[in-house]
Amino acid sequence: MSSGPGDVLQLIRRNGANTRRDIQNVTGLSRVTVAQRIDALLSARLIRESGEGEATGGRRPNRLVFDVRHSALAVATVDTAHSRVAITDLSGRILDHALVDVAIEEGPDTVLAALAQGMTSLMSRIGADISQLSGSGISIPGPVDPHTRRPSQPPIMPGWDAYPIADRFAEVLPVPTFVENDADAMAFGEQSTAYPESNSLCLVKVSTGIGAGLVLGGSVYHGIDGGAGDIGHIRLAGETALCQCGSRGCLAAVASGRAVAMELAQRGFATKSGRDVKELLDSGNVDALALTHEAGRRIGEVMATVVSMVNPGVLVISGDLASSALLGGLRETLYPRSLARATRNLDVRLSTLADDAGLIGMARIVSDSLFSAAAVNTRLL
Ligand SMILES: [Zn+2]
Incomplete structure (x- = not known):
């Protein structure tokens, strides 16, 4: 089993192990290696220690948790008559949201520009700037090609077929962008939270x-x-x-x-x-x-x-x-x-x-991709 810092982070995120001792037991890594992994995650501010000094009664001290405030995500759910945008933390909790009055038939360039503008004004409304964003996600009411992540002959989205949403969006909001079908994002939002x-x-x-x-x-x-x-x-x-x-x-x-x-x-x-x-x-x-x-x-x-x-x-x-x-x-x-x-x-x-299901699901999809074991191992090793 691979056991880099990213793998340790997954254990912590999924509550598979939240103390140094438990991580040692689950992974079979030495105490020294576990300490190195934890130090790497702590200095990248991907995890934090929770419990110490907190007035929460029975909680054990030195509990390690994913720091969902490490960075923020900007997400959007595109729909036929209008779209919604939100800024979330890394758990998908919505920090602020807004309705964007743009119809899907106005085409991808107009819609994406409106989404980026909506996200930017939300960021300034909550006092955050672009450097605090780690990724964005957009759900669309049509099929998404699983290989290219582009719209695949969407019946109700004229002008969007095979449009490179992620690439174009990165030109206006320079963070990694993920695209998902709306019902899929909603299903994931419901399942992972409710x-x-x-x-x-x-x-x-x-x-x-x-x-x-x-x-x-x-x-x-x-x-x-x-x-x-x-x-x-x-x-x-x-x-x-x-x-x-x-x-x-x-x-x-x-x-x-x-x-x-x-x-x-x-x-x-x-x-x-x-x-x-x-x-x-x-x-x-x-x-x-x-x-x-x-x-x-x-x-x-x-x-x-x-x-x-x-x-x-x-x-x-x-x-x-x-x-x-x-x-x-x-x-x-x-x-x-x-x-x-x-x-x-x-x-x-x-x-x-x-309506929140799609925003939460989209944020969780982005968070799971950006902070997967492989992605984190690549960044930290
Ligand atoms: Zn039909």
């Missing part, structure tokens, strides 16, 4: 479109081409509605926020997006509630296959349409159509992190 005990989680985001993110064995599962979780374009038997992708009968064509908004518009409501539907749901509108319930039933049909295949511990429903109406409909079709074993211990929940 359900750390369950290492297998599926998140379905129902906003203007529909997407899903999978965390398997504690890591985001992308699939070989970044297509894992792309459930919006699974065809439903007997449906003929035209989808934005050009096909007919897709789940997104009948059960997305856009589909519900179009149906509501035909009934005389001024609805276009998932967000418009959310406003009606929040006000208790009966048409919106009934249509969202039906959308939930259709999503449940597809999710029955997904949970039978993956057998996750948690299924989180997120996005603009996440509501008890949607959850109720989903349960009506999910349970009868799934194998009992697949749902016996399945926790089906509405997201509690809501």
Whole structure:
């Protein structure tokens, strides 16, 4: 087993060992080597000693913890009508955040410039400067190529296909930038903060479109081409509605926020997006509630296959349409159509992190990459 300072840092970060003695026991390294590793991590300010002199009662002194204030991260979640930006610590805790009013169809150059500007003003609002940033992360509502980390034929992002987001963004904000699919970032945010005990989680985001993110064995599962979780374009038997992708009968064509908004518009409501539907749901509108319930039933049909295949511990429903109406409909079709074993211990929940899930997940993805064992060993050895 490799046992450089980066490996010791991982033990400390994951609470596998938090004292010099425990690190010695777990790694089998000598006392002297452990001391050297700890000194290297302390002088790089990646860890700090906690417990000593703190009025926390039973805590042991000289406990070593990851210093989540070592540096800050700038993250963004790009969505169709607007984006959100945040500055976080290295644990993904949001220090400050803001809405950025820029539509995805304005293209990558305009959107990235707006994100960088938003992040820069947040930094000055919290009294930090760029030298304190160690990385940034951007989630997008489309598939990401797992090899190039560029958008891969995103259906609702005109002008973004194969765009080098990370390279271009580094020109305006000179720190390493990571790109992730939005549902994947949200799934990781939910799993790593709300359900750390369950290492297998599926998140379905129902906003203007529909997407899903999978965390398997504690890591985001992308699939070989970044297509894992792309459930919006699974065809439903007997449906003929035209989808934005050009096909007919897709789940997104009948059960997305856009589909519900179009149906509501035909009934005389001024609805276009998932967000418009959310406003009606929040006000208790009966048409919106009934249509969202039906959308939930259709999503449940597809999710029955997904949970039978993956057998996750948690299924989180997120996005603009996440509501008890949607959850109720989903349960009506999910349970009868799934194998009992697949749902016996399945926790089906509405997201509690809501919009923050993507920001927190993105920050944790960046933090895990920047402070991985290999990355830290390279920097410190
Ligand atoms: Zn489609």
